[in-house]
Amino acid sequence: MSLPRYDQFINGQFVPSVTGEYFPLINPETGEVVAKIANSVGADVEHAVEVAKTAFHQTNWRTDKAFRVQCLRTLAAKMRAALPDLVAAESRVTGRPIREMQAQLSRLPEWYDYFASVVETLEDTVPPFGPGYLNYTVREPLGVVGLLTPWNHPLLILTKKLAPALAAGNAVVIKPSEQAPITVNILAALIKDSGIPDGIVGVVHGYGAVAGKALSENNQLGKIDLTGGTPTGRSVAAAAGHNLIKVAAELGGKASVLIFQDANLEEAVNGAVFAGYIASGQTCVQGARMIVPESMYDEFVEAFVQKVKQLRIGSPLDVNTDVGPMVSERQLNRVLDYVNIGVKEGAKLVYGGTAIAGNGWYVRPAVFTEVTNEMTIAQEEIFGPVVCIMKYRTEEEAITIANGTEFGLAMSIWTNDIRKAHRVASQLEAGVIWINDHHRINPSSPWGGYKDSGLGRENGIDCYKDYTQVKNIIVNTNPEPFDWFDGTGQAKRYS
Ligand code: NDP
Secondary structure, X not given: OOOOEEOEEEOOEEEOOOOOOEEEEEOOOOOOEEEEXXXXXXXXXXXXXXXXXXXXXXXXXXXXXXXXXXHHHHHHHHHHHHHHHHHHHHHHHHOOOHHHHHHHHOOOHHHHHHHHHHHHHOOOOOOOOOOOEEEEEEEEEOOEEEEEOOOOOHHHHHHHHHHHHHHOOOEEEEEOOOOOOHHHHHHHHHHHHOOOOOOOEEEOOOOHHHHHHHHHHOOOOOEEEEEOOHHHHHHHHHHHHHHOOEEEEEOOOOEXXXXXXXXXXXXXXXXXXXXXXXXXXXXXXXXXXXXXEHHHHHHHHHHHHHHHHOOOEOOOOOOOOOEXXXXXXXXXXXXXXXXHHXXXXXXXXXXXXXXXXXXXXXXXXXXXEOOOOOOHHHHOOOOOOEEEEEEEOOHHHHHHHHHOOOEEOEEEEEOOOHHHHHHHHHHOOOOEEEEOOOOOOOOOOOEOOEEOOEEOOEOHHHHHHHOEEXXXXXXXXXXXXXXXXXXXXXXXXXX
């Protein structure tokens, strides 16, 4: 049986790479090759950027805001209609349970609608300048923007970048993860159907170290925006520094979940398990570090493990599944290696952490207790279903533990004490803090990290502005003649 083929999307057409080569895409549930993906190389990336640059300059995309708004709203509607196909494909490729993908993808059209509304409502400024002048600013697009996206939330993360980039009038070239390319091609077809001019959106595939690197180093870009690991973030930001272009980087995380004594135990446990095991822990804001008062530690651990034991492991396409497979064999082995490290360093593995025999890359959700903050499993991003439960005695100690990592993407606080909630939130070093919640996101609500978790913010008006550059237009309205060299110039200029 011939495998379905997924090509690059350049100038509104699906086309093979210049090499004519393809690489295999593997189903994480079964381990079988299910599709072949165009293996884009540097020459493909260069071509895609050239095409995008031409479309940027030769179409009305960058100048006609009303047209952009109409296309974005059409795209939102087309995504809503295509939701069942997108959800099934995203679930199959990533191994993420279909219920999760349904919940996540059903919200994505909101991003295109939201940023269309930003275009319709954001006002430019008229900064003070003094008499005899009209002074105003306009926001213009940057040109061609490169988008590098990971495999864990392929469409969500792409949408967070694509919606504001397009709304601002840019052209884009996307390099999705080699492990999750299919839904990006489905989206490309919807983009074409929405009336967005050919060439404004390009998609190249291929490997990060080849196609991704070539995109990040391309000197025709106006901005590069990556979501990925912190090491990739450093190299992409270095290339952007060399080319003197804007960079945004949403990077790794190791989120703490701070539980306080006054929290309702059942609510806190439900929230903590949700924080830790959604996406089988393969998410940058995974609640990987539970920080629990010593006085309620045993009770919390017992209820937490009880809840984890009830999670249903199974096919991602089964609506009853809570935990699907890891995305790849490499990710499965990474999780198993960290479980071994945790045991060797003296943490207590109280549940799970073993691979499940058979097809696919399944691992039982792992729970470690007796973890201390300097242990590797408490510090490094595992990106899998491994949760550490740590103890504290005082509020101050809880905050110190929570802030005691190099990451600073997100954290959650579980308490019913309103003063404590805000007092603690103000001291946490992270870009997103949830109080009595976790994982919640909205197109208008800034998303991004402190410390090594990244640069810049997704979502919201600041993100839109980051996809633009400001032009200042200074208009001399004074009718009096001016000649610097006739002897009156100095008095007129500086009076
Ligand atoms: P990677 O950093 O490996 O890859 C991210 C993207 O960059 C992929 O498209 C990848 O391509 C590409 N890439 C890889 N190497 C390079 C390179 N040298 N130059 C340019 N591009 C490159 O991350 P993962 O895909 O493994 O995703 C997981 C990471 O993403 C985790 O660290 C996670 O925390 C982070 N993340 C952050 C989020 C946030 O909002 N802050 C949200 C979700 C994830 P390819 O896959 O083909 O190698």
